[in-house]
Amino acid sequence: MTVRVGVIGTGAMGSSHARTLTDEVGSAAVSVVTDIDLVRAGEVAARTGARTAPDAAALIADPDVDAVLIASHDSTHAELVLACIAAGKPVLCEKPLALTVEDCVRIVEAERRTGRRYVSVGFSRRFDPAIVELREQVRRGAVGTPLLIHAAHRNVSTYAGDSAASVHSTAIHELDQIPWILGSPIVEVSWNAPRSTSLLPERQDPQLILLRTADGVLSTLEIFVNAVYGYDIRFEAIGETGTVALAPGGATVGTADLTRSTRIDADFIQRFADAYRRELTGWVASVRTGIADPDLAGAVDGLRATVVAHAVVDAISDPGRARAVAYPAVSEPGVSA
Ligand code: ISE
Numbered sequence: 001m002t003v004r005v006g007v008i009g010t011g012a013m014g015s016s017h018a019r020t021l022t023d024e025v026g027s028a029a030v031s032v033v034t035d036i037d038l039v040r041a042g043e044v045a046a047r048t049g050a051r052t053a054p055d056a057a058a059l060i061a062d063p064d065v066d067a068v069l070i071a072s073h074d075s076t077h078a079e080l081v082l083a084c085i086a087a088g089k090p091v092l093c094e095k096p097l098a099l100t101v102e103d104c105v106r107i108v109e110a111e112r113r114t115g116r117r118y119v120s121v122g123f124s125r126r127f128d129p130a131i132v133e134l135r136e137q138v139r140r141g142a143v144g145t146p147l148l149i150h151a152a153h154r155n156v157s158t159y160a161g162d163s164a165a166s167v168h169s170t171a172i173h174e175l176d177q178i179p180w181i182l183g184s185p186i187v188e189v190s191w192n193a194p195r196s197t198s199l200l201p202e203r204q205d206p207q208l209i210l211l212r213t214a215d216g217v218l219s220t221l222e223i224f225v226n227a228v229y230g231y232d233i234r235f236e237a238i239g240e241t242g243t244v245a246l247a248p249g250g251a252t253v254g255t256a257d258l259t260r261s262t263r264i265d266a267d268f269i270q271r272f273a274d275a276y277r278r279e280l281t282g283w284v285a286s287v288r289t290g291i292a293d294p295d296l297a298g299a300v301d302g303l304r305a306t307v308v309a310h311a312v313v314d315a316i317s318d319p320g321r322a323r324a325v326a327y328p329a330v331s332e333p334g335v336s337a
Pocket residue numbers: 155169170173225268
């Protein structure tokens with residue numbers, strides 16, 4: 001059976017996902033697309049052999065849509081996910097699941113009431129081969145008991161927004177990734193910042209976030225959304241007997257002009273192309289078989305990351321002071337192993 005996917009939002013991420021589903025994922029076809037800019041949606045429809053729907057509600061109700069991929073503005077996610085659950089259609093929603101904790105709770109509760117799994121969240125790092133390998137090494141004790149993590153997340157440039165947007169849209173990846181790697185929830189956060197870059201006056205950039213997980217590991221997380229030089233994701237786990245880190249740079253080394261150099265990706269679509277393909281393949285397979293891919297983040301994972309993001313944003317007003325993270329009861333039981 002071919003899974004007919006409706007794509008809501010055809011900006012950079014949505015159009016990339018539509019292309020990947022069409023060209024690289026077996027048993028999937030993009031059947032309907034929509035966007036607030038219908039011209040842009042029309043271009044993606046023409047490239048993928050889909051048709052356009054006038055709006056998201058029409059797309060979700062469309063009989064030619066078996067499952068929905070949401071890649072529209074973060075502020076639209078909650079209502080669209082709830083509409084998919086109400087329509088009985090599986091949905092893969094880009095991160096964040098929702099901007100408020102209350103909306104995440106509504107989604108978790110609505111899904112629970114159905115007794116079925118409908119919601120997956122686009123925490124694509126869980127599908128990046130190097131990050132998966134790093135997690136396996138940490139889990140099998142290759143570095144001994146983990147003590148510290150150093151993570152950095154740098155973008156060339158960014159979308160409009162304030163310092164909180166850097167947390168909700170960018171840091172959110174690591175807010176999911178760190179507990180997922182350690183198998184331990186984030187229980188305490190604090191925030192600090194150096195002098196801000198002059199190139200992005202409307203927000204604090206970079207930001208330095210400290211995260212403590214229940215196992216006692218402390219993680220430093222640098223978010224630098226206007227780093228200019230390249231898209232650079234760094235991650236090192238330090239244990240009692242060794243460390244494991246993502247290798248820097250690309251696969252090739254160039255030599256010219258008395259210089260040895262490695263390529264740096266321009267953006268997340270390039271850096272995580274493989275992860276997106278694996279994530280979409282896993283999601284389509286779960287829709288086809290009705291058996292959830294265990295690597296796909298679910299609604300509770302989306303809720304937990306948003307809870308931590310809010311704690312970090314609260315911490316911005318009081319740099320250096322640690323604060324505890326309180327999860328709503330609906331997010332129990334603890335972080336999945
Ligand atoms: C974007 O939405 C992503 O998912 C990227 O991985 C992240 O680096 C970027 O900051 C976000 O805007």
